[in-house]
Amino acid sequence: MPDTESDPCPPTSPPATIDAFFERLGSTAEHLPKRLKQFADFIAANPDRVPVSTVAELAEGADVQPSAVMRFCQEMGFSGYSQMQKLFRSDYSQKWPDYTTRLAKLREHGTETPSALLAEFVEVGRSSLENLLTTVDPVALQQAVDVLARAETIHMIGFRRAFPVTSYLAYAFEKMNVPAVLHSGIANINMEHLIRPNDAVIAVTFAPYSQITVDMATQARRNGADIVAITDVVTSPLARLKAIQLLVSELDVGAFRALSATLSLAIALAVSVGAQRNRI
Amino acid sequence: MPDTESDPCPPTSPPATIDAFFERLGSTAEHLPKRLKQFADFIAANPDRVPVSTVAELAEGADVQPSAVMRFCQEMGFSGYSQMQKLFRSDYSQKWPDYTTRLAKLREHGTETPSALLAEFVEVGRSSLENLLTTVDPVALQQAVDVLARAETIHMIGFRRAFPVTSYLAYAFEKMNVPAVLHSGIANINMEHLIRPNDAVIAVTFAPYSQITVDMATQARRNGADIVAITDVVTSPLARLKAIQLLVSELDVGAFRALSATLSLAIALAVSVGAQRNRI
DNA sequence: GCCAAGCTAGAATAAAAATTCCAAAATCAC
């Protein structure tokens, strides 16, 4: 009997290394059926679970059926899950060193290599985050949330290195349907007059304070708006405006900082405000 | 019928941690029978094999019978090998597993206070940073730096929640006098034609990928520019473009993430590029 | 050297896991 139909997907050889696996995954993931893609994403996000998990466990984690896992493995060129797991297990021992040792190893190279620099930023970011819980006054934070939740429109002011913070706030507010305006200073158009008495302002600035942020906040205060300040020390120029101050002390690496703590504070603030507004 | 004989070794409870396990091992190893001692030595020398090995494999490695392995496990207070392996596996990935459940819980209950939410973001940020050192491939990072240092002009593409990242990159490059263009999509003006063959692109996008970022990167690649992708998984659409991929897996709190890891990676990348360019 | 106590090897059994299969559902082309 002649071979009327051949395998739709010819027997590809299995990837020989983890890198090869992910490379293939990257190029095939596009045109994979729904469930298989779903599982592919899960694997891409949690490769470290493969060596120590059963088919059933991974299937549950990715919220697919075990048979989908099998089909995925075969699609990737393995005979089955066992073969794929074997590959992942062979690579497993390299990952064993934990965070601390890895960090130490990277640091040995000084700041010569990009990885060492990355390790530096990671470590500094972790410290800054840890600090954040002590520098931010819970009462002030709650006040800030109250004020912002009550405001008609929220205005965000922050330039240069504070701009990533305000732009992320803008994104978050938009996603939660909170009326908010990002004052980006674009085309030097001054939109201070938009700030009305029932509005509130989030001003973000760090030493050396950008004059324009201070000016705009001052003007807004004069218009009767409430000010929430995200800044680094109590002596910042925003203190004079009776602003509610949220303090972040972010450590520098060289001339730059990772902004980890500042952004965490910002997003926590935004989500709280969003929750409180929608609750009412 | 009375219980004439009792277990020679009363049912001890299993060690709760790896440390407790090795402590018990140290104190009991002396007066263990020959084969069991032999296996104990093997375990002490190769603890990292336990999570990924079967009884038969370990038995062969230690040159004992599988049944000896079982007796060893029971001697150490476990019900069997499976229970012991569970302990070794749980130690291997302590940080990650229970996060998903914890965050799910958070999503249900909502968060009581802004401070609690902040603490959540801080915690998740710290984990993400730790993880960053494992997901970013040092070689790829170095390649990315090389490519970007060599480029005439660096273009940054990233919208919505990726925009804080690109805007911070823009700030950093400007401060270091690196020629860089932030494609903000402002006024819907398309500046793709600015991207020339000797240029390089940093594309930042996360699932669900914004189509415009992918389109712009594709166009840039067609123009002959190199692409560095900051994204979350290898299955991202940018993989097709032969982009140098820098992977960040950032945990979500609710619908948002703190971006701590992503920004740390971005700033480390920028500073490395700046340093390398000025060195030449 | 003989006996008792404990230990070991290997086979037998039970449990768990991987893998296959197929009917039902979804998707696609017309």
Next chain:
DNA sequence: GTGATTTTGGAATTTTTATTCTAGCTTGGC
């Protein structure tokens, strides 16, 4: 819409793996 094709979910099957059992061996005391 209709039929062909692909994809899916779930159960059935096979394979692998853990665990138990027991006859024989080793060791130590006398």
